[in-house]
Amino acid sequence: MILLADSGSTKTHWCLMTANGQSSDFYTDGINPFQQTSDAIKNSISNQLLPQIARLMWAGTITNIYFYGAGCTPEKIPTMVYALQSVFKNAEVEVYSDMVGAARGLLGRKKGVACILGTGSNSCLYDGEKIVKNVPALGFILGDEGSGAVLGKRLVADLLKNQMGQELKEKFLAQYELTQADIIEHVYRQPFPNRYLASLSKFCAENIDNKKIYDLVYDHFNQFVIRNLRQYYETEDGVEMEETKHMPVGFVGSIAYYYQDVLRQVLDDQGFALAQILVDPAEGLKEYHRADVKPTTEG
16 A cells, blocks of 8 residues: 655645555545654654544555655655654655645646645656756745735735725625734734735635636736746746746646636736646645555455
């Protein structure tokens, strides 16, 4: 059996795959080695995952683990490997970034561009096996165009700066039971302002029929295209590159998935070939690793 994981800071999606083709999905809290020690990660897996998969261990031992996660930078991968090997002592462990997971889940073994649009955003050029180019995301203050955090930031700023009309502003403040002071407190003085702003961006989805909201979301994705996506297809002078101009682009993440009608329109207007839009890469990763499942011994 093999164990797959796609992990963000909030949730981890695990999948146990057996040699007969069966798979089972499980969920635990998010795991991020940038924010957690190896012992904390080990305890999380032991207390949350092991009780869920115990009933399936009759099918054999876990021989390989493939973990894709946020915070799995080169310097943090050893932390993640150590934690996993401490729990699954007989398994071979491979750890990759969530960006590699997105690319493999979206594109399999084909060349293309993969993008993550969730609370944060990221993108890469993928050669069918590894990432060969990455436009830096830079976080929600300096970058993260296309993300939920930046969409929420732009929405709140426009509402509070009276750029979207008094009616929409009052509706927003009443729905979330907020004052301007409350928002300032959360953004500037409380932890995880990116998550807070992303949670407020849901107002855009609920009011997408409002032209000002639609235009905001459209421009939000357009900025992602201009500042990130085009760099994989054009030179610095804006000249289309022959070797990449026909590459498909795929998206994972809640923002891409729930605003896909607007995102598709932006991509169509800009002339990009869309591969697919997924809420997460788990199904694609199952297919990618299907050949890695080998028969195991009982027990």
